[in-house]
Structure formats: C-alpha cells, structure tokens
Amino acid sequence: MVGRDPTMTAGGGPLAPGITPRLTRLPPTGTTPPVFYRQKHLLAIEGLAPDEIGHLLELADSYVLLNRSGKTQRDLLRGRTLINLFFEDSTRTRTSFELAGKRLGADVINMSVSTSSVNKGETLLDTAATLNAMQCDLLVVRHDQSGAPNLLARKVDAAVINAGDGTHEHPTQALLDALTIKRRKGRIGGLTIAICGDVLHSRVARSNIHLLTTMGCEVRVVGPPTLMPADIASFGVTVFHDMKTGLRDADIVMMLRLQKERMTRSLVPSAREYFRFWGLDAEKLAYAKDDALIMHPGPMNRGVEIDSAIADHPERSVIKEQVEMGVAVRMAVLDTLSRGDGRNDV
Amino acid sequence: MSDVLIHNVRLLSEGLDRPGDLLIRDGLIADFGPSLGCPDGAEQINGDGAILCPGLVDMRASLGEPGFEYRETIASAAQAAAAGGITTLACLPDTMPALDDPALIHMMRTKGEETGSLTILPYGAVTRGCRGEEMAELGLLTEAGAVAFTDGAKAIASARLMRVALSYARGFGARIVQHPEDPSLAGSGCATEGAQATRLGLPGIPAAAEAIMVARDIRLARLTGGAVHFAHVSTGEALDLIRQAKDAGLNVTCDTAPPYFDLNETAIGEFYTYQKLSPPLRQDADRRAVIAALADGTIDAIASDHQPRDTDDTRLPYAVAPPGGAGLATLLGVTLGQVHNGNLSMAQAIDLLTARPARLLGAEGGRIAKDAPADLCLFHPDRVWRVEAGKLPGKAQNTPFDGRPMEGKVIGTWKAGRRVFG
Numbered sequence: 162m163v164g165r166d167p168t169m170t171a172g173g174g175p176l177a178p179g180i181t182p183r184l185t186r187l188p189p190t191g192t193t194p195p196v197f198y199r200q201k202h203l204l205a206i207e208g209l210a211p212d213e214i215g216h217l218l219e220l221a222d223s224y225v226l227l228n229r230s231g232k233t234q235r236d237l238l239r240g241r242t243l244i245n246l247f248f249e250d251s252t253r254t255r256t257s258f259e260l261a262g263k264r265l266g267a268d269v270i271n272m273s274v275s276t277s278s279v280n281k282g283e284t285l286l287d288t289a290a291t292l293n294a295m296q297c298d299l300l301v302v303r304h305d306q307s308g309a310p311n312l313l314a315r316k317v318d319a320a321v322i323n324a325g326d327g328t329h330e331h332p333t334q335a336l337l338d339a340l341t342i343k344r345r346k347g348r349i350g351g352l353t354i355a356i357c358g359d360v361l362h363s364r365v366a367r368s369n370i371h372l373l374t375t376m377g378c379e380v381r382v383v384g385p386p387t388l389m390p391a392d393i394a395s396f397g398v399t400v401f402h403d404m405k406t407g408l409r410d411a412d413i414v415m416m417l418r419l420q421k422e423r424m425t426r427s428l429v430p431s432a433r434e435y436f437r438f439w440g441l442d443a444e445k446l447a448y449a450k451d452d453a454l455i456m457h458p459g460p461m462n463r464g465v466e467i468d469s470a471i472a473d474h475p476e477r478s479v480i481k482e483q484v485e486m487g488v489a490v491r492m493a494v495l496d497t498l499s500r501g502d503g504r505n506d507v
Numbered sequence: 508m509s510d511v512l513i514h515n516v517r518l519l520s521e522g523l524d525r526p527g528d529l530l531i532r533d534g535l536i537a538d539f540g541p542s543l544g545c546p547d548g549a550e551q552i553n554g555d556g557a558i559l560c561p562g563l564v565d566m567r568a569s570l571g572e573p574g575f576e577y578r579e580t581i582a583s584a585a586q587a588a589a590a591g592g593i594t595t596l597a598c599l600p601d602t603m604p605a606l607d608d609p610a611l612i613h614m615m616r617t618k619g620e621e622t623g624s625l626t627i628l629p630y631g632a633v634t635r636g637c638r639g640e641e642m643a644e645l646g647l648l649t650e651a652g653a654v655a656f657t658d659g660a661k662a663i664a665s666a667r668l669m670r671v672a673l674s675y676a677r678g679f680g681a682r683i684v685q686h687p688e689d690p691s692l693a694g695s696g697c698a699t700e701g702a703q704a705t706r707l708g709l710p711g712i713p714a715a716a717e718a719i720m721v722a723r724d725i726r727l728a729r730l731t732g733g734a735v736h737f738a739h740v741s742t743g744e745a746l747d748l749i750r751q752a753k754d755a756g757l758n759v760t761c762d763t764a765p766p767y768f769d770l771n772e773t774a775i776g777e778f779y780t781y782q783k784l785s786p787p788l789r790q791d792a793d794r795r796a797v798i799a800a801l802a803d804g805t806i807d808a809i810a811s812d813h814q815p816r817d818t819d820d821t822r823l824p825y826a827v828a829p830p831g832g833a834g835l836a837t838l839l840g841v842t843l844g845q846v847h848n849g850n851l852s853m854a855q856a857i858d859l860l861t862a863r864p865a866r867l868l869g870a871e872g873g874r875i876a877k878d879a880p881a882d883l884c885l886f887h888p889d890r891v892w893r894v895e896a897g898k899l900p901g902k903a904q905n906t907p908f909d910g911r912p913m914e915g916k917v918i919g920t921w922k923a924g925r926r927v928f929g
Binding site: 285286308309326328329330367390392396 | 713823
C-alpha cells in the first residue's frame with residue numbers, strides 16, 4: 162500500500178490533539194507483548210472488561226500506523242489458517258477480515274455458504290466438523306441467526322470471531338467505531354453518543370451499546386418506538402423518539418441502516434416518512450455539537466436514513482475512516498486471538 | 508400373578524395421608540391401611556417409609572409416534588414414563604399423520620396397552636391435520652376414545668373456529684385444550700420479549716400474547732357454554748384471568764409444566780436450545796405467579812409437556828431449533844422442589860400430578876381406592892440425584908433441567924399390579 166503520513170487521518174485531516182503517533186509501539190517482530198485479553202474467542206462485546214477493550218484498541222491503533230507506513234507483519238500469522246465462513250452476504254466485512262489476515266501473513270480462505278437450503282443448521286455443524294478436520298486456527302463467522310457463532314464455538318477447536326450474527330452482536334464493528342472515535346476525539350469515556358434508527362434489528366447497535374456504556378459514555382438511542390427493542394433502557398441507555406432532542410449536544414451521531422423489509426413488515430410506513438422524521442439531514446444535525454462526528458456502519462441507504470450531503474461531509478463524516486479502522490481492528494483481533502490458543506490468562 | 512404387599516409406606520392420595528400397607532391382587536388395589544396382614548404366598552416389599560402414591564397422570568406429552576420415531580418411540584417414552592412414576596399419559600395429536608381419525612385413536616390406545624406399563628389416552632385433533640381449518644370428526648373421535656381435543660402445539664387461531672369447536676364439543680361433553688398464544692402477536696418470536704431477548708438478539712414474544720388468547724377463549728367459553736382448558740400456562744396475567752373465570756363459575760381449567768415454575772428466561776444462557784420451549788421461559792415474576800396459582804388451586808394439574816427432540820433438532824441456531832423439552836423423567840422431582848421449599852404441601856403436589864389430571868381426563872387411575880387399578884408410584888421424597896442429559900431413561904435427552912440437582916426419586920412403579928420400574 163501507499164505510504165501515508167501516519168500523523169494524518171484517512172480523510173487527510175490532522176489527528177485530534179492528544180493523539181501522538183506511537184511508532185515505538187508497533188508490535189515488535191518475534192517477541193510477545195503482554196496479553197490483556199482473557200477470552201479464547203471474540204463472540205460478543207458484552208462481557209468484555211474495559212481493559213480487554215482498551216487492549217484491543219491500543220493494539221489496533223498501532224496497526225493503523227503500521228498500515229499507513231506501508232509496512233506489513235507477514236511473519237506474525239505465518240502458517241496459520243484463517244477461514245472466513247460467511248453464511249450471509251457481505252463484501253466489506255469479509256474483505257476487511259481477508260485483508261487483515263493477509264497483512265499478518267495468514268493463509269486466508271473464504272467460504273460462502275448459502276443459507277437458502279432448509280437444513281441450514283445442519284450445514285452449520287457439518288461445516289464446523291469439516292473445518293475442524295482442516296486444522297483451522299482462526300474462524301471468522303457471519304450468520305443470519307443470533308447465536309450461531311456461539312454454537313460453532315462449542316464445536317470447533319479454532320478461535321471463533323463473530324463477524325455479525327443475526328440481530329445479536331457485531332463486535333469488530335463496535336471496536337472499529339470505538340477506534341475511530343478515540344482517534345478523532347482523543348478519548349471515548351465521557352462522550353455523548355446518539356445511536357439512531359433501527360436499533361431493534363441492529364447487531365451493530367447492540368455491540369456499540371455494550372462497548373460504549375462499558376467505556377463510560379452517555380449513550381442515547383433514537384428512533385421510532387416500533388424499532389426500539391424491549392427494555393433497551395435496562396442497558397443503561399436513554400431512549401428518544403425525536404431526533405432533535407436525541408441529538409442535542411451529542412459528540413457522535415451514529416446512524417444505522419434501515420432495511421427495506423422493515424417497511425414490508427409495516428414497522429415504518431414509508432421511506433419518505435422515515436427520512437422526514439429519522440433521516441439525518443443538516444437541520445437535525447444542527448442540534449448536535451458543532452464538531453459532532455457522523456458515523457455509519459455501511460452500506461448506506463442514501464436518502465433513507467442519511468442525506469447524501471451529510472454522508473459525504475468532508476470534515477464531519479468519518480464513514481470512510483471507519484472502513485480503514487476496520488482493517489486495523491481486525492488485525493488486532495486476529496493477532497490477539499492467535500497468541501492465545503485459549504490460554505490468554507494474564 | 509401372586510399377591511404383592513407393599514408395607515411400611517406413607518400412603519398418599521387425594522383425601523388419604525397415613526402410614527400403612529397396600530395389597531395388590533389381580534392387578535387391582537385389594538386393600539390398604541395400617542398394618543395389613545400378609546396373605547400366604549404374597550410377595551412382600553418393604554417401603555422403608557417412602558411415599559406410595561397413585562401412578563402419575565401426565566395430561567400433556569408428545570410422543571414421537573406416529574411420524575417422528577427418530578425422536579422417540581412409544582416404547583422408549585414408556586420406559587422414561589415408568590422411571591418417572593407415570594402410568595397414564597395423554598398424548599398430543601399433532602403427529603404425522605395427525606390424530607384426526609378414529610382408527611388412529613384406536614391405534615394409540617392399543618400401542619399403549621402393548622407397552623404393558625403405560626396407559627395412553629390420546630387427544631383428538633380439533634381440526635383435520637391440526638391445520639386450523641376444517642373441524643375434525645369430534646363425535647367419532649370421542650366415540651373412539653379421544654379424551655379431549657386440541658391442535659397440540661398450535662393455537663386455534665381463528666375465533667370463529669374456536670367458537671364452533673367449543674360449541675360442538677360441548678354436545679359430546681368434550682373439552683377443548685388450547686395452546687394459549689396469539690400467533691399473529693407471537694410471530695416468529697422465540698423468547699419472552701424483554702431485556703434478555705433484546706440482549707441475545709432474539710425476536711421476542713410478549714407475555715400479553717398468552718393473556719390475549721386466554722381472555723378471548725374465556726369469553727368464547729361463556730358465549731358457548733363450552734369447556735376450555737389452557738395448557739402450559741406460564742404468565743401471571745393469564746392466570747389472573749383464569750382465576751376470575753373460575754370464580755365466575757365458567758368451565759375453565761388449566762395446567763402448567765415444571766419449567767414454568769422452576770426456571771426463568773435466564774436459563775437460555777448462551778443460546779442453549781434445550782431451554783427453548785413454547786411458550787418461552789418467562790421473567791421471574793411470572794414464574795412466581797405460577798407457583799402462587801399452584802398453591803391457591805387456580806392451576807388444576809402439572810403436566811410434563813414432554814416434547815422429544817433429537818440432536819439434529821437441538822444443534823441448531825436458537826431461533827430455528829424446534830421448541831420443546833423432555834419432561835417425563837423429571838416431572839415428579841421438579842414438582843417436589845416446590846414441596847421442599849415450602850410452596851406446596853406434599854398432598855397438594857401429588858394431587859396436581861394424580862387425582863386432578865385424572866378427573867380432567869376422565870381417567871381410571873390417579874387414586875388409591877379399593878378395586879382401583881394398581882397403578883402406583885413409590886418414591887423417596889428426600890433421595891438426591893442429578894439430572895444429566897445423555898443419561899436419562901428413554902431416547903429423548905433434551906432436558907431443560909440438565910445439571911439440576913433433584914431431591915426426590917422414584918424407586919418403584921407398578922402398572923395394573925405389575926412392577927414396571929425399580
């Protein structure tokens with residue numbers, strides 16, 4: 162990759178004050194840094210301690226610098242097999258994991274399994290048995306059913322990384338969002354973050370809520386009552402149904418994707434009504450802080466949950482930067498889990 | 508068959524609770540009471556002070572036959588039932604084919620007799636194929652020996668159809684057994700709506716889905732004068748409605764199953780499909796309301812709600828795994844938990860498992876009386892054991908109580924005077 166100035170963000174803007182490039186903290190080749198992550202797998206953000214999240218973010222931060230410097234760490238995962246097992250279509254997450262694995266020198270294999278067959282669960286465990294026989298070291302799983310990675314993790318020897326399961330969790334997305342925030346704002350704790358839109362069906366929202374509340378943020382969820390999960394307030398968030406009050410003085414506005422099938426299930430009447438009340442446009446954004454950042458996990462529905470001009474806002478939209486952080490975060494996760502072999506105790 | 512004298516036991520049956528002996532002759536209870544003499548040639552069994560009660564009457568269980576023999580056969584279910592002290596069992600009709608034809612009702616009764624250890628009382632289907640469309644031949648099915656009517660795990664969704672069924676069944680003195688859950692509200696839900704389901708990212712079923720169906724059917728029972736029975740009731744709200752309907756003199760009854768007074772939604776843990784039940788495990792306030800309704804008599808019976816599943820069913824992502832737990836071997840032990848912790852008296856617990864369901868089903872068993880069939884269960888109320896999936900009697904191992912310590916163990920089961928367990 163092209164060498165870039167590591168003191169600049171992906172968008173070309175300067176790093177936030179307080180963030181200094183720490184080239185000295187690049188993972189040194191051939192030595193093992195102390196491990197602060199105590200799980201064999203990464204199935205969920207829920208249950209991770211602040212120091213485990215902090216460790217992953219710090220390591221990922223160093224990988225951002227490595228990636229920008231154009232160097233690679235191709236010996237780190239040499240001889241290790243990473244399998245991307247995707248039961249649900251995804252281009253960006255799969256590519257991101259693939260790139261992360263390759264930059265660390267792993268043998269990366271992509272498997273896409275159709276879930277259209279009736280016996281999808283049978284396929285899941287049959288596939289697990291096959292992968293086990295292939296001595297896979299790192300297994301990245303995306304599935305349209307909540308809990309499918311947990312089921313797989315009970316059946317395979319590999320370290321399992323959840324790349325999104327149903328409406329449960331998407332832990333690496335939350336980590337990359339946190340890294341984006343931390344690099345731009347210099348901190349995570351103490352910020353006010355509004356997560357807006359279809360929280361009910363969003364695994365991204367769940368993982369982000371767990372991560373951001375664990376790290377001491379004020380988290381708000383904003384959206385129509387039909388797209389709010391039951392008892393979401395018990396997760397330590399505040400619920401708003403109105404964007405203007407929900408966004409007031411927010412540091413971060415995190416938009417969620419609204420899937421078309423939500424309309425067919427009558428949870429919202431139409432795209433234009435949704436955009437009118439919950440789509441992010443300049444008028445609603447004006448209620449957030451002047452320097453509030455705009456985030457979206459992608460892929461975006463322009464004109465449904467977010468106005469195109471806002472999505473492309475040169476200073477405030479960090480949507481492209483999120484993608485860059487995704488690779489670094491996944492490198493950090495692969496690095497950490499590959500060191501553990503389930504014996505990650507401090 | 509020679510006479511059998513079971514002595515030194517606590518005799519426990521509706522209206523009976525005293526130490527004594529019991530004599531079995533020709534498959535019947537010939538006599539019982541304090542210090543019976545031992546007739547010449549009688550086999551003697553010393554009960555060591557254990558409790559001798561009627562064989563349990565389980566008013567709701569699914570059998571794998573016909574159609575799902577890979578999950579469980581009748582022979583294997585009978586083995587599990589005997590180990591659980593159950594001698595009479597009412598089976599659900601949502602099999603393949605469904606029990607919607609008199610010949611199938613005959614077949615199930617005969618298959619029960621063939622086990623030699625278990626009386627099978629089949630429910631008839633309310634609708635053909637349990638599809639919820641056209642009414643089955645309730646009259647002919649009654650004549651063939653169907654004890655009541657239900658579409659099994661499926662609710663009778665249409666109010667019009669429920670009205671017709673209640674009204675028509677009334678003419679034959681038959682009860683309609685409802686799975687109380689509004690299907691349009693429950694949708695594809697698989698866990699109780701609330702923080703737990705939200706956390707796991709599972710589609711929720713609001714507790715109101717049960718109360719709405721119960722409220723509707725109570726109203727229809729009043730409209731028709733028919734008899735409705737609500738199966739595996741799991742929420743306090745529904746139990747309040749049933750309590751009021753009973754007070755108003757309507758012909759409304761209900762049962763619950765051990766998971767609903769022993770477990771709550773947190774048992775799902777990390778997507779454990781053995782705990783995926785229908786209705787779903789509820790919040791703890793509902794569990795406590797079920798216990799209160801057992802104690803005050805609102806609930807008429809405790810049924811196993813046995814649903815055999817094999818590993819192809821349970822090793823699936825949570826939302827797509829079929830719901831249901833094995834329950835025959837654990838019915839008594841889990842119920843005794845409520846006696847040990849003081850919520851129910853021993854007599855109340857045994858009545859809920861014997862006399863009261865027997866009356867609802869019009870079954871012969873369920874009581875200790877002279878010349879009644881010698882269907883008996885001898886159990887030690889304090890003996891401990893641990894439930895272990897994989898080591899339960901019978902084929903179905905999908906117990907929601909895996910790992911649970913139990914206090915109370917069946918040590919002998921008799922069917923028509925013949926010892927079938929222990």
